[in-house]
Amino acid sequence: MSKRHIQSRLLASYVRDPSAVIGSIILGVFILAALLAPWITPQNPYDLEKVSLEHFLTPPVWMEGGQMPFLLGTDDQGRGILSTIIYGCRTSLVVGFSVVLIAGTFGVVIGLLAGYYGGWLDAVMMRLADTLFAFSTTFMAFLFLGLFGGASILVVIIAICMADWVRYARTMRGSVLEVKENAYIMAAKATGAKDIRLLLRHLLPNAIPPIFVVVAVDLAVVIMLEATLSFLGVGVPLTEPSLGLMISIGKNYIYAGLWWMIVFPGAALVLLVVGINLFADWLREELNPKLERRA
């Protein structure tokens, strides 16, 4: 199958699969909102000059006592919920994409080298990866942050990366081991191709498809992880917007019946993750040759 053929087949199946289209539209809307945050929100909830305590705990506009511009109400600091959500999604997406990019690149390189060269590098790296994996990304990230304290978004990104790269390394290594056995690799070697050419030109492009699925799934996982860590109080600091922090503040008012402080940020988080997962589901089915296609 030629490259173009594969591309057109992928595109055709993408257009035919409503969940893939819906998923990517959701993700697109979130990304757009996060990028345009300063222009589409009535107030920057983290600009102290714009926030006033007198509007604190306002309900959504359609309820009694609600007022514009606080469409979805305000929190205990007088920050508009909708504005804070949009800024919070910014944090979610920045953390999500940064981790996927950094941990993904590192993991792919490690997996590629370990799979191709084997030997001590493979043994040491994969033992380390297995161990980190056994403890789980969530637990390791929690430990790192619990010990070092979530001082900034950057620290959160680093901590999650330190725990998360193994996901990529393991997948990549497995894929490389499979691809390595192909005759064309042998042939390339026989023509006297250098290692670097073999790795970048032949192994990397052929072994990388499974990584795409990992990227999609991992993006959702990392976004949930950031929210979870922030909710626990070891993630991003109180001075930064985060969906997890919003829900953790809302939890204090759960008995007062101020549901909007939890339900709206929660819904935003779930919608974002569902969007990514819908897309990931389609990608997984598409890249798994073992499953029969839908009629």
Place this chain on the structure above:
Amino acid sequence: MATYIARRLIQGVIVILAVSMICFVIFRYMGDPVVTMAGRYATFQERAEVRRAFGLDQPMYIQYVRFLWNAAQGNFGKSYVSRVPALGLILERFPATFELAMVAVGLAFSAGVVLGVLVALKPYALRNRLIMAGSLGGISIPTFLIGILLIMVFAVYLGVLPPFGRGETVQVGFWRTGLLTVDGIKHLILPAFTLAMFQLAVLLRLTRAGMREVLAEEYIKTAWAKGLPPRVVIFKHALRNVLIPVVTITGLQFGELIAYSIVTETIFQWPGMGNLILTSFFETDQPVVVTYIMLVAFIIITMNIIVDILYALINPKIRYE
């Protein structure tokens, strides 16, 4: 096989030693134990005395060996906050965490496998599409949000289940259980469900995917062609092969289970180890943190070795070089 087991055990010991080294560094260098023990206003002389009394003036490797020796005997020092042995503090909390985790795993495993098989048999039936949509929700809603929403619905609005704590417990020997009282079980429902959710969705999807692959295999077609009853084909021939990876994943997800138990316990103020570790982090109570990490490392590594060995026993394809 014996070599394989021996090798896995040695690897386990190496990992534990590595973890202990990290723990030693945490204990020794993150927060000054001398200041913590002697008090902030201790004189220089008092500090020197404490340093000598606890052997903190000795060379590093001696301190590490001593740390290891004490740890092997279950002595991790006293909590800086409550001034009681750290291990005792954690073990006291162990039953609460264990009961919660086991009920959650049982729930997730049975529901996940049953639903997964159901869905795989007729992937495009409406009911099964709904189950799959639900499972997508299951992996898309973070544990902490599930817990809070459950509290909101069942404790705040409906008022039918208690929102926090472990309820009435009974002491059975050294074990304090909440499973023997109605109140205890009522308190367990929401947290157990919360903790089960992340695994349930994963196991469901894994079972479904595995069943779909296996059901397309030749030997299943042969089994149908032989005229075997569906019950035998599905459960004996197909599910058995699917269960191996499902059980393995359940065992390997122990780390996640412990991580999410921290989240669940925090939300429901469940008096378990996870709740304790979070407070200890905030109080920089290093002996408790270190004890917890060592204990969890030990449990997870043991679980992994058991899973690996069982897997090797079940699956003859694995080579133990």
